Amino acid sequence: YGKLILSLFRIVAVSLIGWYLYKLPSKGATKGLMISGALIFAGALGNIIDSAFYGLIFNDSYYQTATLFPDEGGYAPFLFGRVVxxxxxxxxxxxxxxxxxxxxxxxxxxxxxxFNIADAAISIGVVSVLLFHRSFFSDKKEAEEAEV
Incomplete structure (x- = not known):
């Protein structure tokens, strides 16, 4: 059940990230922060799509090139595939x-x-938030105290 729990957790996490991105403009977020969040969201969604569908449409390809739509079917059921x-x-x-x-x-x-493109998008988004947008998440009291 571990893979199913992980897949369901990913879906919940991406849903929460999407909701948060929807709310960011009303909180005064910069365009850069929203782009960083969108990179994280898109990468996470890409990994969900990989794990949800690759097991259905490809054969197990650890030692050979994968076959798209093999006659014997895919290597895993829905949500049990691997990220490629x-x-x-x-x-x-x-x-x-x-x-x-x-x-x-x-x-x-x-x-x-x-790695894959989704991993790169998540990494770039997280690094961008940590390097350039941390001040958005600091408390307003801390910002006011720093000004005094």
Whole structure:
């Protein structure tokens, strides 16, 4: 039941994020904050769509390329599919210099994560909120005290 609970939690979370985004303009949110929230919302919704439908329309593809609409049916029922990660951009791949302590001469790949567009949207939205829009969430009392 873990996957079902996770899928239902995602649906509730995206619904709450959507409701919050709907209310943001009336609270005086900046356009940048609303765009950041929309990125988080879109990424989360994309991951829900992946997990809801990919199991129905693709076969299990751990060791081979997935087949769309296989004759035997998909690998999982509705809401039990997996999110598909498909992007991989190693920034450096090679051997480290011998003179480097501990890791010298060893094969190294910098930036190994495999991710999807939805993950990137969520990450960019969250980082943007944390870096540029934190002041929107601070208490008004704190802001008034800082002015005095």
């Amino acid at each position: 990660d498909m992007l991989y951009f190693p920034l450096y791949e090679g051997f480290l210099p011998e003179d480097l302590p501990i890791w010298g001469g060893k094969y190294f790949i910098f930036f190994r994560p495999v």
